[in-house]
Amino acid sequence: MSDRMAKPSADTAWRADPSGPRPRTGGPGPEAGGPDPDTSGSGPDTSGSGPDTGGSGPDAVALYRAMRLIRRFEERCVELVKAGEIVGGIHPCTGQEAVAAGVCAALRPDDVITSTHRGHGHVLAKGADLNRMTAELMGRTTGLNKGRGGSMHAADVGLGILGANGIVGAGAPIATGAAWAAVRAGADRVAVSFFGDGAVSQGVVLESLNLASLWRLPVLFVCENNGYSSTVTVEDMVAGTIVGRAAAFGMSAETVDGMDAEAVAAAARRHVDRARAGGGPALLECRTYRFDAHHTWEHRSFVRYRTPEQVKEGRRRDPVRIQGDRIPEGERARVDDEVEAALDTAVRFARDSPEPDPADALDHLYATGLRPRAGVSTHA
Amino acid sequence: MPKLGCLTALTRALGDELERDLDVCVFGEDVRVGVANVTKGLVQRFGPERIVDTPLSEQAFTSFATGAALSGRRPVIEFQIPSLMFLVFEQIANQAHKFSLMTGGQVKVPVTYLVPGSGSRTGWAGQHSDQPYSLFAHVGLKTVVPSGPADAYGLMVSAIRDDDPVVVLTPAASSMTFESVDLASLAPLPLGVGHVARPGTDVTVVAVGQFVGQAVEVAEELADEVSVEVFDPRTVYPFDWQGLAASVQRTGRLVVIDDSNRFCGLGAEVVAVAAEEMRLVAPPRRITRPDGAVLPFALALDRAAQPHRDQLVTAIQQVCKEGR
Ligand SMILES: Cc1ncc(C[n+]2csc(CCOP(=O)(O)OP(=O)(O)O)c2C)c(N)n1
Numbered sequence: 001m002s003d004r005m006a007k008p009s010a011d012t013a014w015r016a017d018p019s020g021p022r023p024r025t026g027g028p029g030p031e032a033g034g035p036d037p038d039t040s041g042s043g044p045d046t047s048g049s050g051p052d053t054g055g056s057g058p059d060a061v062a063l064y065r066a067m068r069l070i071r072r073f074e075e076r077c078v079e080l081v082k083a084g085e086i087v088g089g090i091h092p093c094t095g096q097e098a099v100a101a102g103v104c105a106a107l108r109p110d111d112v113i114t115s116t117h118r119g120h121g122h123v124l125a126k127g128a129d130l131n132r133m134t135a136e137l138m139g140r141t142t143g144l145n146k147g148r149g150g151s152m153h154a155a156d157v158g159l160g161i162l163g164a165n166g167i168v169g170a171g172a173p174i175a176t177g178a179a180w181a182a183v184r185a186g187a188d189r190v191a192v193s194f195f196g197d198g199a200v201s202q203g204v205v206l207e208s209l210n211l212a213s214l215w216r217l218p219v220l221f222v223c224e225n226n227g228y229s230s231t232v233t234v235e236d237m238v239a240g241t242i243v244g245r246a247a248a249f250g251m252s253a254e255t256v257d258g259m260d261a262e263a264v265a266a267a268a269r270r271h272v273d274r275a276r277a278g279g280g281p282a283l284l285e286c287r288t289y290r291f292d293a294h295h296t297w298e299h300r301s302f303v304r305y306r307t308p309e310q311v312k313e314g315r316r317r318d319p320v321r322i323q324g325d326r327i328p329e330g331e332r333a334r335v336d337d338e339v340e341a342a343l344d345t346a347v348r349f350a351r352d353s354p355e356p357d358p359a360d361a362l363d364h365l366y367a368t369g370l371r372p373r374a375g376v377s378t379h380a
Numbered sequence: 381m382p383k384l385g386c387l388t389a390l391t392r393a394l395g396d397e398l399e400r401d402l403d404v405c406v407f408g409e410d411v412r413v414g415v416a417n418v419t420k421g422l423v424q425r426f427g428p429e430r431i432v433d434t435p436l437s438e439q440a441f442t443s444f445a446t447g448a449a450l451s452g453r454r455p456v457i458e459f460q461i462p463s464l465m466f467l468v469f470e471q472i473a474n475q476a477h478k479f480s481l482m483t484g485g486q487v488k489v490p491v492t493y494l495v496p497g498s499g500s501r502t503g504w505a506g507q508h509s510d511q512p513y514s515l516f517a518h519v520g521l522k523t524v525v526p527s528g529p530a531d532a533y534g535l536m537v538s539a540i541r542d543d544d545p546v547v548v549l550t551p552a553a554s555s556m557t558f559e560s561v562d563l564a565s566l567a568p569l570p571l572g573v574g575h576v577a578r579p580g581t582d583v584t585v586v587a588v589g590q591f592v593g594q595a596v597e598v599a600e601e602l603a604d605e606v607s608v609e610v611f612d613p614r615t616v617y618p619f620d621w622q623g624l625a626a627s628v629q630r631t632g633r634l635v636v637i638d639d640s641n642r643f644c645g646l647g648a649e650v651v652a653v654a655a656e657e658m659r660l661v662a663p664p665r666r667i668t669r670p671d672g673a674v675l676p677f678a679l680a681l682d683r684a685a686q687p688h689r690d691q692l693v694t695a696i697q698q699v700c701k702e703g704r
Contacts, residue, residue: 112451146484153482162450163483170475173440177447184405184429185452204471207440214435365481365520367488367543370572370618372520377656 059105063261064323065335066101069130070094070121071320072339074292076347077120077137077151081296085351086137090151091118095291098319099224100125102264103192103284106272112160112178113192114171118224119164122194123154126161134346140353147356148364160189169195169202172221176208179217179281188276190218198229200242209283213249218275220268221246221283224258226290231305246283258286259319262326289314381560386550387417387496389529392566393536394419394456398426401454404540405430407441408458418496419458438464442471445491446479454490454540462498462510462549473519476545488543494536497552498525499589499639500675500686509675509682513549513588514640517617517649522546522571524615527592529559531614534569542571551639553590574620576627580609583633583696586624586650587612591637594689602693606700616646624650625658632661633703635695637687642668662703665695 074092081089093100100121107113107126115122124133128144136143136154143149144156155163162178165171175193182189199205200223212219229237246253252274256267264286271282291314293299324332362372384392397404406419412433414420423431434441438459445455459465465472476489499511516523522544526532532550539546577587578596585608587595592612599608611627613620628634634654636647647666654664667687669675675682 114447143484145482145486148484149482155483155486157450157483157486162447162487163479165475167470167474170443170470173443173471174447174450174475176440177444177449178451179447180444181448181451181453184448191447204439204443207435207437208444210435211437211440211444362481364483364485366522367480367485367490370522370544 059265060262060323060326061331061335063101063105063265064320064327064332065339066104066125067097067261067320067323068335069339069342070097070100070124072343073124073130073133074120076343078292078296080138080347082299086151087139088150089296090120090137091295092292093118093121093290095315095319096224096226096258096288097121098261098264098323099194099222099258099286099288102261102286103194103220103222103268105261105265106268107160107190107192110160110187111190111192111272112162112175112182113194114162114175114178115164115194116171116196116199116224117152117164117166117168118196119154119194120151123156123161123164126156127159128154128156128161130342130346131349132156135350135353138350138353139355140350141356142349142353146364169199169205171195172199172202172205172208173211176212176217176219179212179219180215183217188218190220190272190275192220192222192272194222194224196229197223197225197227197234197242198237199223200238200245206245209246209249209251209281212281213251216278216280218278219281220271220275221281222268223283223285224288225285226288228290228294228305230294231303242285243283251281251283253283253285255285255287258288259317259322261319261323288319289317291315381562383558384529384533384561384563385558386526386529386532386555389533389566390418390494390496390536390550391420391422392563393533393540394422395425397537397540398422398430401540403452403454404456405432405448405453406456406458407432407434407445409434409436409460411458416458416460416496418494438468439471442468442493443475446471446476446489449476449489449491450479450487454492456492456494456540459493459495461501461508462495462512463507465493465495465510465512465516465547469515472521472545472547473516477519477521480544489545490540490543491545492536492539492542493545493547495547495549497555498549499551499553500682501552502679502682503677505677506674511549511551511589511639511669513547513616514645514649516547517619517646518644521617522615523617524548524571525589526550526614527554527577527587527589527612528557530561530566531569531612533566535571535614537568538571541568546571549589551589554593557590557593569614571615572618572620573615574611574613574623576623577610577612578608580607580631582607582631582700583635584609584611584624584627584631585692585696586634586636586638588616588638588646591639591687591692595637595692598689598692598696602696606696608696619650621653621657624654628654628658628660632659633699634658634660634664635692635699636664636666636668637692638666638668639687640668641671641673642666643671645669660703662699665699667691667695
């Protein structure tokens with residue numbers, strides 16, 4: 001096999017390319033302590049048998065709860081888009097729940113994340129309030145961002161969620177700068193930057209890998225490789241391998257089964273702990289699959305880039321089901337009911353919340369409160 | 381009194397703010413040796429943790445500063461050439477500037493983007509001679525263009541202390557001007573407040589950056605003929621409309637000289653607002669670079685594409701002949 005990525009057809013999309021390069025920590029400067037993730041022997045083939053999770057312990061239930069919530073949230077949101085209650089549309093992350101839940105399970109409340117246009121899962125997994133998240137997507141004053149951000153900018157800075165972002169790759173340097181500021185402040189916070197496989201072609205992401213590695217910053221770059229950038233396969237977009245990009249900067253990297261939340265959590269924990277201890281950044285490639293459209297608009301735009309059979313095949317490995325099978329049935333049913341009730345409450349909360357006043361459209365444009373002139377001329 | 385230059389004034393502003401506030405830090409290319417002269421000596425005083433030489437990764441370090449600002453720092457980024465602002469327009473206009481509104485006011489992004497040699501850098505041709513302040517003003521970035529050393533000091537200090545992102549473009553053409561200044565009198569100047577650089581009663585000349593000094597000279601030359609008031613907005617955005625209205629109220633006539641391209645430039649905005657909201661007794665005039673100009677290399681061509689003081693003289697004489 002060449003060093004091209006494994007073709008992300010449905011049944012191989014999640015598998016690591018065993019022939020891909022396995023970069024090692026390197027670059028100038030002394031090696032920090034801590035386990036080297038590249039020699040820890042874990043990878044996608046050991047999925048489900050991570051050393052510190054697994055089985056049906058409280059972690060397993062928590063992971064399932066997070067994933068079930070994300071899955072059902074996205075499904076509800078698609079309905080709300082179709083009903084016109086969410087305007088503009090969303091990029092659903094169904095199928096990718098294990099990445100959000102697994103990575104965020106490895107984080108402390110004071111750690112920070114930057115997210116993407118497909119960011120609902122990350123934002124929810126990091127702990128955003130469900131009611132306020134729903135209200136944000138529905139443009140209400142009670143939303144996380146007071147209805148100013150919507151799906152692609154949902155943020156809760158108090159919880160370390162520095163925002164989803166509508167520009168592919170844009171969060172990587174922001175997370176890197178936040179990591180630098182944490183080190184400067186003497187805090188042992190870690191920053192995580194989530195991005196898709198399309199983002200590895202953005203210069204700003206590669207520049208960020210260089211900065212983070214050069215300065216040994218506590219950043220975990222999480223590439224959610226769902227096999228597609230919009231309609232184009234990763235194979236047609238990415239030369240070399242995704243982890244190979246990290247190798248170029250002397251950064252640790254690992255590919256993990258992004259359909260297995262426990263494998264993701266275990267890998268993320270290793271890298272996060274190492275970064276926290278001063279061991280520098282890492283890149284985690286999570287092989288996953290997007291179950292739904294790139295965007296809800298796709299349902300109406302009739303683009304065709306994968307067949308229903310391909311999608312059906314891709315959906316065979318369902319991360320929510322994989323995790324659900326690890327916990328007792330009764331527990332699972334209880335979580336499912338809780339999630340359903342919470343979502344009903346959230347949708348009701350959002351519907352009952354006030355719409356913003358048009359007169360306040362440009363409130364918060366400046367942190368200093370500067371008021372811009374109106375768009376119509378006035379005569380003195 | 382000591383002579384102070386624009387670049388030394390900026391160094392002083394940076395030094396004072398680094399001293400005063402531990403959150404202030406400087407990023408940029410070659411800032412430790414200070415090739416642009418502005419950051420010279422700062423690393424010796426404040427250490428490499430706060431005066432940070434970055435790789436040539438403008439797009440990354442511009443948003444890196446946003447990330448640091450979101451986490452409580454007040455970064456200043458020095459850019460070596462003004463055209464780099466086009467390269468990082470996404471990071472400034474589309475990220476830093478939009479964060480406050482998009483998060484519903486959860487964050488502030490106090491980053492200062494400093495371009496110490498902006499505008500024509502004679503002999504450096506097309507990609508090194510831009511003066512992009514109208515572009516930043518258009519998207520709503522706080523944008524500052526000092527006209528001399530004391531202003532450069534006062535506006536830079538305020539830019540660093542401001543809780544919003546601020547672009548500071550100091551014109552190359554005035555960076556070599558020197559002023560006799562009592563150093564003890566250097567003080568922060570508020571953003572958004574212009575000043576009358578020379579009082580007059582017949583015509584208001586709005587001048588920006590290096591043209592403030594030139595407009596004052598022209599006013600002196602024409603003093604026997606016409607009384608020219610020179611208004612320096614200091615901050616291109618937000619613009620001091622009140623200050624301008626007060627001046628135009630006195631003079632009734634308006635000429636604008638600025639280093640923007642004509643189309644959608646600052647001059648267009650000033651003339652439009654004056655036409656809409658102020659009482660003019662003669663049609664206003666503006667002197668700018670041509671539409672969509674790119675500065676050519678040869679000296680005569682470079683000059684030909686920039687606003688010129690002779691054009692200012694003619695415009696003043698014309699508006700004073702017209703109207704009433
Ligand atoms: C810099 C940039 N280019 C293009 C777009 C339009 N766009 C939005 S999402 C997307 C595909 C992104 O693919 P990927 O990074 O793999 O993430 P995924 O959508 O698969 O989660 C594109 C092209 C954008 N938002 N930003």
